[in-house]
Amino acid sequence: MKINVEVDCTPEEARRAMGLPDFTPVHERYVAMMVDTVDKGVSPEVLESMMRSWAPMGEAGMNFWRQMFDMSGKRPE
16 A cells, blocks of 8 residues: 655745754855855865865865766767
8 A cells, every 4th residue: 555645835834843853043044145255256276175075075075076067068979
């Protein structure tokens, strides 16, 4: 037997229903820091270093995304 349940709610309602914490202030702070850094006209090296330190799993996370972008430009043979 297979039962499907469809719940119609906003992401905020789902987060509260599952008892997950509200990270909105953290997200807003993160975005504000990114915008501020870009507005100051940083060099690409500084931006890469900043992204590497903020990215999940540090260097491993950066390598994962680099591989994903490298693969996206290739066509299957």
